Amino acid sequence: MKVTSVMLVGVGGQGTILAADVLAKVAASTGLDVKLAEVHGMSQRGGSVDTIVRFGERVFSPTIDAGGADHLVSFELLEAARWLHYLKPGGRLVVNDRTIAPLPVLIGDEAAPTGLEAALAYEGAVLLDAEEIACKAGSPRSANVVLLGALSVGLPFPVSVWREVITARVPPKTIDGNLAAFELGRAACQEGECD
C-alpha cells in the first residue's frame, strides 16, 4: 500500500492537533504504520497552523512538501487557500466554510480576500459550515470532529474504529456530542453537499 498523506490546516486554537491525533490513531488501529507532524509553541497563538498525518505500509518522513497531500482538510477558508498548493492535483479538499480574519485584515492594513469560496469550489472543494453543524450536535467546539466526519468519507477506515478512537480521545463529558458531530459531518457529505 502506498503512503497516504493528510494535511490538516487552520488557525491556532481550532483543534487541528486533536483532529490529527484522532486520525493517526484510527490509522494505527487498522495495523498501518503512521507518522504525524505538528508544531507547538508560538504559532499556536492564533497563527496559521499545519498538521500532517501519513499512513501506509512503511512511512519515513513525518512531513511533506508542496504537491504531497492526498487530502487537505482546512478549518478555515483563507488557510485552505494558503495551503492549497500542498494538495496533489486530484486530491480531496474538505473546507470549513468560515473565515477568521488574520491580523493584517483585522486592523485594516490589508483587505479581506474575496472570492475564496468560488476559487476553492473551482479547485473541487467540499465546503461545509462545521460550526453550524457542530451547534446542531451540541457545541461549536466540536467543529473539528465534524470535519473529521467529512474527511472520513474519503478514507478507507470503518466508522466503528473512528467512533472508538473519538470516544477514547475526547473529554468524557463531550463524547456524545463529538460522536454526533462526527456523524453529522459524515452525513453532510453523504447527502450530496459534498462529493
Added chain:
Amino acid sequence: MPALLSGNEAIAQGAWEAGVVVAAGYPGTPSTEILENLVRKVGVACEWAPNEKVALEVAIGASMAGARALATMKHVGLNVAADPLMTAAYTGVGGGLVIVVADDPGMHSSQNEQDSRRWGPFAKVVILEPSDSAEALEMTRAAFALSESLDMPVLVRTTTRMSHAKGLVESGQRLEADRTRYRTTRPKWVMMPGAAKVRRVDLDRRLARAKAASETCSFTIEELRDTSVGVVTAGVVHQYVREALPEASTLKLGMTFPLPEGSIRSFAASVGKLFVVEELDPYLLDAIRAMGVRVEQTSLPRIGELSPGAIAAAFGLDAPETREPLSDLPARPPMLCPGCPHRGVFQALREMNAIVTGDIGCYTLAALPPLGAMDSCVCMGASIGMAHGFGLAGGGPDDRPVVAVLGDSTFGHSGLAGVLNAVYNGGAETVVILDNRITAMTGHQDNPFTGRTLSGAAAPEVDIEAVVRSLGVTDVVTVNPNLFKPTEKALRLAAESDGLSVVIARAPCALLLKERPDPFSVEEDSCTACGACVRLGCPAISRDAASRAQIDIELCVGCRQCVQVCRYGAIVRSGRSCDVGMGA
C-alpha cells in the same frame, strides 16, 4: 499494539525504562513535553527548575549521588546551562547523566536556530541523535548505561520534527538500576585547578573510549542499496533522505560525537559518490572532510528546515506537479489571545510612546501591529539589563521613557540578577513584570510563583513583590492589567519617577479562566468607526465593510477590554453563538 508517541513522549518513556530517578528542566519549545510526560510515571522525582542552569545542576547532583538523572531543555536553554555542562564533562558522572537538548530549525518558536551538535566537540560530551520516536525511546534508554560506562554526560539531541512528530513505539518495562553508594571522591568532583588538570587528561582517555563506542554503536546503521550514491545522515533527516532518495545507500549515524571514523571510511569506500545530508550547520560535512574523505558538493540550504522535497531538489530530481499557489493572501502571524491580560499593559505603553525592551514569552507578540509596543527581544531575562544599558547610553530621544517588560516565569529564570544590577548601579528604569500566574507560551507550566510544582503538588507561592523589594527596590506597585486606566496611571507614575520602579501587572492568563462570560457585540448605530477597539489587536475584533467594528462572538471571551476603550458605549453583551445562529 504499539502506541503512537511523539519523540518527546518516547524520550520520557525511554528515560523511565532506564530507571531514571531524578529529572529536571525548564520549559522550552520543542522540549517541554518530555518532563510533562515523565512526571506521570512512578518512581521519578520530576521538577521544573527556574532555569536550565539550575536544572542541569540538579541532575548533576543526582548523578553524583549515584542516581540516573535527566535534564531537558531547548537549544537556547543549553546556552544558559553551558557553565555546568562544560565542567560536567571533566567530572564525569556517578549515575548515568543524560541531557536532552531540542533544536528548532526553521525557528517555529525560537529566537535563533543554533545547531546543538557543536556542543559535542566544544564541551567534549557524547551526542546521540534519534531519527524517529521508536529510536528515541531505545536511544534514551541506552544513553544512561552509556553515560555510566564512559563516565561522561550524554547529550540526546532532537529537533522540532523529531520531538513533535509522532510514530509507533513498543514500550517496555522499567529497569531498577543498581545504585552505587556515594563515596567522597574529591579528585573527581572538586574541579579546582589541580584536580581539573588531571581530569582534563582523563577526559581525552574517556573520549577515546567514546570514539570506540561510536564505531560499534547499534544506532549507527549502514544500508547498502544502489552503491553509486551513498548518503551520510542522522536524526529525522535520515527519514527525509529515505523518502527523497529511496535507492541511495545510507549510513545513518546514531552517535554524532565522537564520530565513527572507521564506519564512515568503510561506507565511503563502499559507494561511488559520497554525500552528506544534514540540517543547519555543515557539522558532519566539515568533520568528514577533515578526515580526508572526499564528499560531493550539494546545494542544500544551511538555513531553516530540510524536507524530502528540498533534498530531492538538491539532488536534481524533478519536483512533483503542484497546483498554482494562490498569491496575495494576507499573512496570519500569531496574536495575543482574546482576553489576554498583557494587552492592557501594551495599550498603555503605546499611549506613552515608551521604548520597550522586551523579553521571551507570549507578550513578545506585542511587538507586532497594531500594539507595536516592543522594541527588542534577545534572550530570557535580557529586558532588564538592556533597559539599564539603554538608560546609561543617554536614554531615549525626546524623553521617551525606557521600560523593560518580562513575564513571571522569565523573571524567575534570569530577571532577578537584572533587577539586582539596576539596584546596585542606581538604575532609574521602569520594569514591568507581567505576572499571568503561569508559564504560558510553552503551554501552561507551573513556576515558582504559581504555588504548584510540576507534579501538581502545592508549593510555596513565591511573592514577586516581596522578592523585588528584598532585592532593594522601594518603588513597587501591583496592578490589575485588565483595568486599563489604573494600569496606565501606574505605568506613567513609574516612568516619571527618578528612581528604579517595578510595576507588577497581575492577572491570570485568559486561557486559565474556566468561566466564559457571554460575548460582546457592537451596536452598529452607535459605532463611529474610530478604531480604538480595533487597535487593541484582539483576534475577535475586526472592521466591517463600512469600517465599523465587529466582534466575532465565537472568539470573544467577554473580557471587557474593548468596552473600556470605546467612548461611545457601542459594545454591548451578546448571546452565545449557538443561541444566536452562526454564519453571520
